[in-house]
Each structure stands twice: as structure tokens, then as C-alpha cells.
Amino acid sequence: MVRSSQPLNFYLTQILSGHGNFGSYLCKIGKREVAECRYCAEPNDTPEHTMFACPRWEEVRMTIGGNISADTFLKSVTERRENFEAISKLAQNILEAKYSEEQG
Ligand SMILES: [Zn+2]
Structure with a gap:
């Protein structure tokens, strides 16, 4: 499935809502x-x-330095535009990789 045209926050929404490709x-x-x-x-x-x-x-986490946690995540995405973009991209990369691995 091609998702590259999705807005970056499509993936963050899955992280925040929990409605996505998660076992839970x-x-x-x-x-x-x-x-x-x-x-x-x-x-x-x-x-x-x-x-x-x-x-x-x-x-994948290391691509943005790896120093992100559930505690710092929200502050980070709301603090600076660059953080938002980097973390959205991270969410996209992880969720797309996870999705494609689990299709196979
Ligand atoms: Zn695990």
C-alpha cells in the first residue's frame, strides 16, 4: 500500500490514538x-x-538521535516545527516498516 501521499500527522495520529497496527x-x-x-x-x-x-x-529511532521517550514526545512535537517533522517522519518510518513486515 502506498501511503507516501498521506500527511505526516497520519502516523502520529495512530501513535496518539492507539488505533493502528499495534497488538493491543x-x-x-x-x-x-x-x-x-x-x-x-x-x-x-x-x-x-x-x-x-x-x-x-x-x-530507525537512531535516525533522529534515539533520545526520545513517551515522556518527552509530546513536549518535543509541540515545541518546535523541526521536532514535529522529525518525529512524524520517525512514526511514519516505523509504522510503514511494521506494516510491510507483517504483510509478508
Ligand atoms: Zn517489541
Whole structure:
């Protein structure tokens, strides 16, 4: 699926709302039996886990320096336009990679 024409905040919306390709959400809507992360031992794959903690996406996180956490995220995106763009891009890169890996 081509999503490059989506506005950058399409991906941030998934992180903030939790409505996206996350075990916790897929389990909740009945698309998956369990909420666990498919890449590590985390029993509950939430947006926070995917975006900030899952070791699978550490390399992608490093593209913006890797120093982002659930605690600093909101302040960061609202503080400066460049942060918003960088973090939106990070969300896009992680969620697109996750989506395409899970299609295979
Ligand atoms: Zn994980």
C-alpha cells in the first residue's frame, strides 16, 4: 500500500490514538488473539512500545538521535516545527516498516 501521499500527522495520529497496527488494538478489535509484540517479549504491543521501546525499531529511532521517550514526545512535537517533522517522519518510518513486515 502506498501511503507516501498521506500527511505526516497520519502516523502520529495512530501513535496518539492507539488505533493502528499495534497488538493491543488488533486484539481489542478481534483481529488478533493476543496483544503481544511480534518482535520481542513484550506481552502488550502498544503505540508506546512500538514507538519508544521495542528493540526491533531501535535502528530507525537512531535516525533522529534515539533520545526520545513517551515522556518527552509530546513536549518535543509541540515545541518546535523541526521536532514535529522529525518525529512524524520517525512514526511514519516505523509504522510503514511494521506494516510491510507483517504483510509478508
Ligand atoms: Zn517489541
